[in-house]
Amino acid sequence: MKKHWWKILGAILVFYSIISGFLFPVPAQPILHETIRNLYFHVPMWFSMIVILGISAAYSILYLRNSKFSNDIVASQAANTGMLLGILGLTTGSLWARYTWGAWWVDDVKLNGVAVSMLIYVAYFILRGSVDEEQKKARIAAVYNIFAFVMYLVFIMVLPRLNDSLHPGNGGNPGFNKYDLDSTMRTVFYPAVFGWILISIWIMTLKIRTEKIKRKIIFNE
Secondary structure: OOOHHHHHHHHHHHHHHHHHHHOOOOOOOOOOHHHHHHHHHHHHHHHHHHHHHHHHHHHHHHHHHOOHHHHHHHHHHHHHHHHHHHHHHHHHHHHHHHHHOOOOOOOHHHHHHHHHHHHHHHHHHHHHOOOHHHHHHHHHHHHHHHHHHHHHHHHHHHHHHOOOOOOOOOOOOHHHHHHOOOHHHHHHHHHHHHHHHHHHHHHHHHHHHHHHHHHHHOOOO
16 A cells, blocks of 8 residues: 555545536636636646656666666656647647637647647657667667657747747746636646646556566567
8 A cells, every 4th residue: 555655646636636627616717718627637637748758758868878678668658658648638628729719729839839749759659660679679769759858848838938829828828827727726726737647657657567568478578
């Protein structure tokens, strides 16, 4: 039980944020209205994605330093988990856009940057699948993964701040912390962020364990 406390905490926080996110009152904001509740789901998923992809890039750096395949496994499965979070983030974001901006997808610098970033990571998995020799695959993938993470940060954090964007906190638009997050929303939003990060790490560890078992069976490692 002591080893799994963080998993239990993550599950409790996510469950709390889901229930509270639908039941707690929210401020009446123009355009957003009740859709502001999506803040409890959409934004934490992107924060979790940044954390998980950061872990992936860190382990790619570790692999380049010591060539341990265990580091490559963590890097690849963290990227895999990050893609799952990206799909969830795009889905919740698309739903939000439909009811606030009037379309499932709009020409927004941040949305386009996210799409490009996802394609960059799709190329990462294609690259891994195109190389047969394990050590060569891991080394090439590690270099590309570091590049992919840097580009991801540029597309979702740097470029939107240099151009006009519909997203809060970008292109001159005020952030949620300035005009939307009241005291009630903060009691749900911050637990949601922490909870989703913990759950994402839990999913990542499960995928890592599964991949290690596969490698043990196939390569007798």
